[in-house]
Amino acid sequence: MDIESLSAEGKRLHAALVDKGIFKRAGDYAARPEDGAVTYAEANPITAVEKFLGYYDDKKNIAFAPSISFNTDLSIAQAYCRYSKEENADSIMLDGAIEERYTRRAAKALDNFRRLFRIGGSFKFYIKRVKRYGLGKGLGESAAVAAASAKALAANVFGERAAADDFFVSLLARYASGSGTRSATGGFSVWVSYPGMDELECHGARLPVDLGGFSFIAYPNPSEIKTMDVHKVVSGSPFYETWVRDKYRKIGEIIDSDFDLGVMMKHAQEDTFLLNSMVTSRGIFLQTRESMKIIEAIMSFREEVSDDVYMTADTGPSIVVMAKSRKLLDKFSETIGITGILGTVAGSPRVKINGLGESDLRKFIGS
Numbered sequence: 001m002d003i004e005s006l007s008a009e010g011k012r013l014h015a016a017l018v019d020k021g022i023f024k025r026a027g028d029y030a031a032r033p034e035d036g037a038v039t040y041a042e043a044n045p046i047t048a049v050e051k052f053l054g055y056y057d058d059k060k061n062i063a064f065a066p067s068i069s070f071n072t073d074l075s076i077a078q079a080y081c082r083y084s085k086e087e088n089a090d091s092i093m094l095d096g097a098i099e100e101r102y103t104r105r106a107a108k109a110l111d112n113f114r115r116l117f118r119i120g121g122s123f124k125f126y127i128k129r130v131k132r133y134g135l136g137k138g139l140g141e142s143a144a145v146a147a148a149s150a151k152a153l154a155a156n157v158f159g160e161r162a163a164a165d166d167f168f169v170s171l172l173a174r175y176a177s178g179s180g181t182r183s184a185t186g187g188f189s190v191w192v193s194y195p196g197m198d199e200l201e202c203h204g205a206r207l208p209v210d211l212g213g214f215s216f217i218a219y220p221n222p223s224e225i226k227t228m229d230v231h232k233v234v235s236g237s238p239f240y241e242t243w244v245r246d247k248y249r250k251i252g253e254i255i256d257s258d259f260d261l262g263v264m265m266k267h268a269q270e271d272t273f274l275l276n277s278m279v280t281s282r283g284i285f286l287q288t289r290e291s292m293k294i295i296e297a298i299m300s301f302r303e304e305v306s307d308d309v310y311m312t313a314d315t316g317p318s319i320v321v322m323a324k325s326r327k328l329l330d331k332f333s334e335t336i337g338i339t340g341i342l343g344t345v346a347g348s349p350r351v352k353i354n355g356l357g358e359s360d361l362r363k364f365i366g367s
Helices: 003-019 100-115 140-160 166-174 227-234 240-256 261-278 287-306 327-335 358-366
Strands: 038-042 046-050 055-057 067-071 075-084 091-094 122-131 189-190 204-206 215-219 309-312 319-323 341-343 348-353
Touching: 003 240, 038 100, 046 240, 046 261, 046 309, 055 204, 067 240, 075 140, 075 358, 091 100, 100 140, 122 140, 140 327, 140 348, 166 204, 215 327, 240 261, 240 309, 261 309, 261 319, 287 309, 287 319, 287 327, 309 327, 309 341, 319 327
Parallel strands: 091 122
Antiparallel strands: 038 075, 038 348, 046 067, 067 189, 075 122, 189 204, 215 319, 215 341, 309 319
16 A cells, blocks of 8 residues: 555645634643542544544554544533542443443553553443433444543543543544544544654534535434454455545545535445455445345435435445435435334533532443
C-alpha cells in the first residue's frame, strides 16, 4: 500500500475541514485527579456512512482512512468512572460482568492515556447498555461504550471544561474504539484519521448536516461475529487497498457536496455492499437469512416504488433503512411486513460531575 499518497490525501481532507471551521485540535487541560472521585456519563451508538475497518497503527488506533457516521438513539451506554491512587487496580464491569476482551481494550486505552498525560493510580469503570431491542450486531454499541467511558474519564481527571470539549473526549475515546471518536462528537460526524497523523489531532468532528426530514428504521439481527476479529483479517483481502484508497475520494465528494444527505445515504449503501464483498473474500459472511430478506425487500422497493430509500449496515446483519421523507420510510415499513425500530439522530454524550459519590455508584451497580 502506498502510505505516502494516503498520508497526502489525508492531509488534504484534514485541511479542507479545518478551512471550513469544522475541525480543530483538541484542547489542552491540566490533570487534577482526586482519590475516590466519581463521575458519570452516557453516550449513544453510531451507524456508519463511510465505514472503517482496519488500523494503520493498532497501538494508537489510527486508521488507514477517515470515516463518517451518525449517532442514533437505538441504545445508551451509561458509564461510571472512579479514580483511586492505588496502582495496578484498573477494572471494567460491563452489564454486571467482567469480560476479558473488554478488560484488554480498557487496559490498552488506559496505557495510552497514562503515556500521554503521565497519570498514575487506577480507574474502575462500571458500564451498562440500555437498548431499545433485544439482540442485534452492528448497531454501534461498542462506540457508545467508548464514548461514555471517555467522557466520564475526562470529567474525572480534567474537570468540566475538558468533559465539555467534544474534540478532547473523542481523542480519548479513540484509544478504546476507533468508532468511539464519532460517538463522542454526536450527530453526523467525521473521524479524521490517516497514516502519519499526529495522534493528538486524530479525533472526530461534528458535521454541519441539514437533517431536514431525515428518518431511519433499524432492523436488529444477532450474530456471533466479533468486530475485532474482522479488523484483524480484513487487510488480507485483495480488495482492501482499493477500498481504503477510494475512501478519500468519496469523503472528498461528501465535503464538496456540503454534506448533502442524499449524497451521504447513497455512499452509505454503496459502502455497505463493498464492505460485505471485502469481508466475504476473507471467508466471513456478515449477513444472515433474516437480514438478506430485508436487503431484498429494500432493493425491490427501490426498483418498484422509489430509489430515494437507502440502506446501510456495519459489521453485522443489523440493517438500517434511511430516507429524507418519513412518509416514504413509513411506506417501506408497511410493505416489508417486519417490525423495525424508528430512530432519531442523537447528540453528544452527556455528563454528570458534581454531587456523585460511592452511594450513587453502589446503587448503579446493584440496579
